[in-house]
Amino acid sequence: MSGGHIRTETAAGIGTLVISHASKHNAMTLAMWRQLGDAVTSLAQDDRVRVIVVTGEGDAAFVSGADIGEFAQQRSGADAVAAYDQAVTTAQRALARCPKPTVARIQGICMGGGIGIAAACDLRFASARARFRMPAARIGLGYAYEGMQRLVTLLGAPTTFDLFYTARSIEAPEAMRLGLVNDSIAADAFDAEVASRVALIAQNAPLSLRAAKAAILAALDAPAGPAREAIDALVRQCFASRDYAEGQAAFTERRAPRFEGR
Incomplete structure (x- = not known):
């Protein structure tokens, strides 16, 4: 064009x-x-x-x-x-x-x-x-x-x-x-x-990246940044995810993790 x-x-x-x-x-x-x-x-x-x-x-x-x-x-x-x-x-x-x-x-x-x-x-x-x-x-x-x-x-x-x-x-x-x-x-x-x-970056756990970004933006007091409650919810989502279990298993087994974003 x-x-x-x-x-x-x-x-x-x-x-x-x-x-x-x-x-x-x-x-x-x-x-x-x-x-x-x-x-x-x-x-x-x-x-x-x-x-x-x-x-x-x-x-x-x-x-x-x-x-x-x-x-x-x-x-x-x-x-x-x-x-x-x-x-x-x-x-x-x-x-x-x-x-x-x-x-x-x-x-x-x-x-x-x-x-x-x-x-x-x-x-x-x-x-x-x-x-x-x-x-x-x-x-x-x-x-x-x-x-x-x-x-x-x-x-x-x-x-x-x-x-x-x-x-x-x-x-x-x-x-x-x-x-x-x-x-x-x-x-x-x-x-x-x-x-x-x-x-x-693309190889890492998507839910963890999302939670980290939300917290960093809030720490910067960015315009309309996420509220503390929303960040806490994203963190809880990480710990409840299959990716969290996969990350632990990969660490124990000394292999690269296979994250799915859920």
Whole structure:
């Protein structure tokens, strides 16, 4: 599709969400923001999927931000701005609240809304050649509260001020030092290393991962995070599951566990 689209793939317990708009460095159109939220929801509801990976088409960009070419029509006037911002918030919220583990696989350019998408994921792995920038102040647009709150929680206020005030570009090693990404990985090892780490997640007990994510989000006091009672219920579900019995048996028998998510 020439205007860009969101594509999903599933294999070996991994759901991959591909942001595809290579002609514009995977810039997000309004339609793509709307598709993104739906795609996350679909993968979250797919029992075959244990972990979701978000990546850009090709290796030149993760997401270069919003498609500025649309702004004159899609982001002009109070009603249009509100509708556009709601689509962005809904998409990023779907990622942030997804009950399954989410991983941002970042190569090349990651700017603006791309940083917002990455920040909404649980883990962020970047190629050492990746570049990050928050150019809102160079374009004159505002960044909505929920996305800003997520960045402040992730980076702290001083770093968030720096990135927004200066609109400067940073390389992956600095992004890792600032806490924007979990790891900066050599470009020639990136594909294999990220695939290995994602596979490790997919092999683990789904109910345990779900309970851990709910508790971590609550500990962060994330927007509309799960209540303590809901987290306790998820923990009880782990101990009552067949996977709990399987994990103990596998440990005793010194073999890899075969988890089913129940």
